[in-house]
Amino acid sequence: MHPPAPAWLAELNAAATHWGQVERLPPVAFGPALEVERYRLANGLEVALIEDHSAPVVAYHTWFRVGSRHERPGKTGIAHLFEHLMFRETETLPEGEFDRRLEEIGAENNASTWLDWTSYTINVPAESLPLVVGLESERMSRLVLSPEIVASEKEVVANERRYRVEDDVEGTANEVLWSTAFTCHGYGIPTIGWMADIEGFTAEDCRAFYRTYYAPNDAIVVAAGDVTPRALVELVSRAYGGLPPAELPIEDVHPEPPQTDVRTRELRRPTPTEKISVGWHGPAMGDFDHPAVSLLAEVLTGGRASRLHARLVRELEIATDVRVFVGPFRDPSLIEVSVAARPGHTAEELVDALDRELERVRAEPVLPDELERGRARLELALLSGLETAEGKASTVGFYETVLRRPAGAFERLEALAALGPSDLLRVARRYLRADARTVVIVRPEGTPGDATTGDGEAAA
């Protein structure tokens, strides 16, 4: 049931276009002190706002529900390339003008692409919000995609790939891990795309992608900061009210079958020490198990007192660093542990020590004190991320895009508070299996067994 519309909304709708008619959706509490106001335009564009007048700034973020999961072989990396192209030229803004205008008003301007989404973030002094809303609606519908622009941006993206993957050992290992662990789901596609695909894109590929996914009904606008609901909604309705919705394609999604084997890949790279990345298929972000896995990850690697850090880095002194990543994605993804060996120690030692600790969490409950510490660390991390308008908008945008729950961050805190040792025992046994995982081993070139040169990659 929808809340009563404020009087100003009726006035606004009386003057708005057909697609710019605005409906108010139920607001949602965002923690103890704030609230997310929600609206939807007739063209499907969703609007969320956290009104916060503590500083004279507004974060204005646009999230599109398209990411690398929507790509197909041969055309990988187009969602990310497109993110770059959104900064180039529109029908009314020549090359460079988009950034120049934003800088002139003192705005911070960035974007990111991941598996499920693409996000455009502009943080602006409050008095200049109208210009930003206008610029964002302009590039949602009137982008220029000439062959020259696409060609030069492909060069930039290729250089970004060299930076993040080709010449980065960790980036390479990560890419091999995910592309090995996923056999059919789009999560096996690296968001930045394979190099050959990046080089092969044409302007027509980009235009087709734009027509398909960049539409108001595939997006959510999230604002946080020094603006009232009325002011924001009036701006959005006026700026986007001329845009019709698009017919969005039904996603051709291929659920990943359960992994029932151990897949091992070994790489040789010019790196000083051996490294491992181990991935297990884990729960989706919205799964009941996801908070428990996140809390287990804190127990294992959250801070220097965590189990894996204490054992591998401090006690055995076989590792320089241990990290865990729990995929925050819409579909089931990976739980990933990465460890770098100290000089003189081997990947096999790391795997052995890791296995012993994982056997422990599968065999016996974690201690209440470990749960308490993990929960406190996660609470601190959430609150620390909400200091700025930018942090609030990012948090709301992420949870709304992935889970369609704008206050999902606080709901997650409640879920964490309810977890007990048996929950962590359950998820450790369910997901961290020794007989179903992917292991990537990186060894320095020139070490025993190195029969490859340069790009050697052997499956074992």
Added chain:
Amino acid sequence: MSAPTHVVVESSAALPLVTFAISSFSGAATDPPGHEGLARLATKLMRRTGGGLDALELDARIDRLGAALSAEVSPSTTTLSGTVLSRSLDALVDLVIDVVARPGLAEAELDRIRRETIAELVEARDDDRGLVRRWFRRKVFEGHPYGRPTAGTPATLARLDRASARAHLERTFASSNLAFAFAGDLSEARAQEIANRIATALRLGPRLADDVTEPTARPGRRLILVDKPERTQTQILIGGLGTHPHDPDHVALHVANTIFGGTFSARLTREVRSKRGWSYGAYSGLPIDRHRQAFTMWTFPKASDAAACIRLELELLEAWRRDGITPEELAQAKSYLVRSHAFSVDTAGKRASHQLDEIVYDLPAGYHSRYLDEVRAVTLAACNEAVHARIPERDLVVTVVATASELQSELQAAIPGLEHTEIIPFDSD
């Protein structure tokens, strides 16, 4: 015991969080030659052995409070900083006092940190961006404390012991050598009371004199080639000496640098990235410290574009010095700097940090509070004179991480007036 001289407070009840920093006026630049790494090792040791506790127990207690506590050492400062859920503030302060006033400095922990640091130095060879930064700094500030390795080397770390760590900490964390900053969910009176509690627990001691001399430029253009196998991409830092916060043209130079390489539409990004697609990022920087720091241009083109990119960067640098900036560019940069300033002061933590920086880096009085007025007052002539006077054109260090056998001659040819080339294996230290 008198109350601490420097206590900064920015209260905000927006979130149930408190952040704080205890900053010392001295850092790694005070490491005696041959004992590089002392400040960092001693500070880590202090952080891990507060109250004589075992490091794991101390970390567990901090975690349990919903707190984070970190120790950082820069050339000029040493800072213990943290964030805590406000309900746990008192308990964290007790632990902080244990750390700064009653560290156990266990010998075994010192040895462990030494071994960790040596392993980290090896691991750091994976990071090309880190490599180019490290070697650039060492060569620009060769012979000066700013050029010495903050983390030390295996040889210097071997010379450090518990006695030298203790002596260093007693000097560094003496009460008169500290400034305190608090932000967030606490009152000014509460912050002052906490600062008093911490200062009372510390030994009395003077503010240490900063006897670091001003760095001087080594003449000529030098190529420092950090040789690493199989690089498809290079990391390039070009620069020399930069700005000093007390320079009369400091703000004008900052504005001019914004135009040259400080934003996404600046000259460097436009020419290198937007027009040619050569590098994902292309920026210039003018960091500040208590003494003159460096001016840098940073790009990372693919190997086959590296020579052309260096040539272009040098041409852009020369044109900037020769022709200056335009009135339109100046108006755009001033508008950007003045209006984006809102994001430098939009949280209590950032505002407190500004005030703390002014104190510990000995910045001119009102460095941050007068910033907007000073930017507005900058003229075209002042910018151009500052660029001409401060930005080096001849005395430049060009540092490149690349595969030397593939690129050395090309890179040398791309640098007119090159006087010296040094090839450094990426795993040489």
